[in-house]
Amino acid sequence: MLADVQSEEIQSEDVQTHTCGEADERQQHPAANDLLDDDAAVDLAELFRAMGDGNRMKIISVLMHHELCVHDIASLVDMTQSAVSHQLRGLRQMRLVKSRKEGRHVYYTLDDHHVQQLFQVGLEHIKGK
Amino acid sequence: MLADVQSEEIQSEDVQTHTCGEADERQQHPAANDLLDDDAAVDLAELFRAMGDGNRMKIISVLMHHELCVHDIASLVDMTQSAVSHQLRGLRQMRLVKSRKEGRHVYYTLDDHHVQQLFQVGLEHIKGK
DNA sequence: TGAATATATGAACAGTTATTCATATAATAA
DNA sequence: TTATTATATGAATAACTGTTCATATATTCA
Numbered sequence: 001m002l003a004d005v006q007s008e009e010i011q012s013e014d015v016q017t018h019t020c021g022e023a024d025e026r027q028q029h030p031a032a033n034d035l036l037d038d039d040a041a042v043d044l045a046e047l048f049r050a051m052g053d054g055n056r057m058k059i060i061s062v063l064m065h066h067e068l069c070v071h072d073i074a075s076l077v078d079m080t081q082s083a084v085s086h087q088l089r090g091l092r093q094m095r096l097v098k099s100r101k102e103g104r105h106v107y108y109t110l111d112d113h114h115v116q117q118l119f120q121v122g123l124e125h126i127k128g129k
Numbered sequence: 130m131l132a133d134v135q136s137e138e139i140q141s142e143d144v145q146t147h148t149c150g151e152a153d154e155r156q157q158h159p160a161a162n163d164l165l166d167d168d169a170a171v172d173l174a175e176l177f178r179a180m181g182d183g184n185r186m187k188i189i190s191v192l193m194h195h196e197l198c199v200h201d202i203a204s205l206v207d208m209t210q211s212a213v214s215h216q217l218r219g220l221r222q223m224r225l226v227k228s229r230k231e232g233r234h235v236y237y238t239l240d241d242h243h244v245q246q247l248f249q250v251g252l253e254h255i256k257g258k
Numbered sequence: 259t260g261a262a263t264a265t266a267t268g269a270a271c272a273g274t275t276a277t278t279c280a281t282a283t284a285a286t287a288a
Numbered sequence: 289t290t291a292t293t294a295t296a297t298g299a300a301t302a303a304c305t306g307t308t309c310a311t312a313t314a315t316t317c318a
Binding site for chain 2: 030036045047057064095112117118122
């Protein structure tokens with residue numbers, strides 16, 4: 001699935017073709033086929049925005065390989081319990097983390113492997129600075 | 130590289146181990162090793178926040194397989210030229226897109242394959258609703 | 259040269275977001 | 289029961305973000 005993306009390289013024919021400023025702009029650019037519809041664009045943006053905060057990235061980082069309760073997350077990432085709880089709700093809503101209740105503790109883990117993939121790819125990107 | 134992430138599954142030993150509420154909390158939880166430092170957390174968050182807007186995701190979508198000038202992007206995603214230009218600057222700063230000037234046109238493409246990977250993985254995630 | 263086209267940018271404003279504080283719920287221990 | 293611990297949540301506020309509008313720069317064309 002990831003390989004598909006890489007194999008779909010930009011075709012030189014596409015690169016050469018541009019209609020910017022042409023007299024007849026009634027025909028759409030072929031790139032219009034790739035345009036996300038409103039719903040998908042918003043959903044995708046919400047997912048990425050959920051990862052768009054330093055503290056939330058720290059929370060996700062400590063959950064990479066360990067199941068943790070709220071209190072432990074708070075002490076590890078040095079945030080108040082309240083702030084962590086608020087952030088976890090957002091992460092839960094975006095299905096980035098899931099929770100499991102045991103007694104008075106609530107344990108959190110990453111929801112699925114996509115989260116780890118996004119984290120890893122993002123890390124590779126910023127390291128290539 | 131992506132396979133590595135998936136192979137690093139949560140170990141059951143880790144799941145069982147938690148020190149929440151224990152008397153001696155001087156020793157750090159093993160998850161502390163995974164904690165991002167401040168700089169990396171901020172950099173990673175900025176990258177994801179750059180993708181955390183519906184219009185920016187639309188811009189990235191039309192650039193997936195085609196090099197486009199600002200005017201064409203604006204007409205495809207239905208934004209004003211000014212708004213697109215502002216957004217492209219942010220995307221350029223996060224190295225999500227790169228530009229090439231030719232005459233009075235400036236052509237944009239995605240900067241590297243990580244962008245396509247993030248887009249694709251994110252799309253898979255939101256489709257699994 | 260002047261007009262038109264393509265892009266970029268600063269300022270301002272409206273909308274959003276992350277934190278804190280106070281408090282609520284829930285489970286356990288004494 | 290009362291006290292303690294763990295977590296969640298609403299309200300308020302300060303900080304941030306995305307758009308618009310006006311305008312600037314740059315290139316091409318007549």
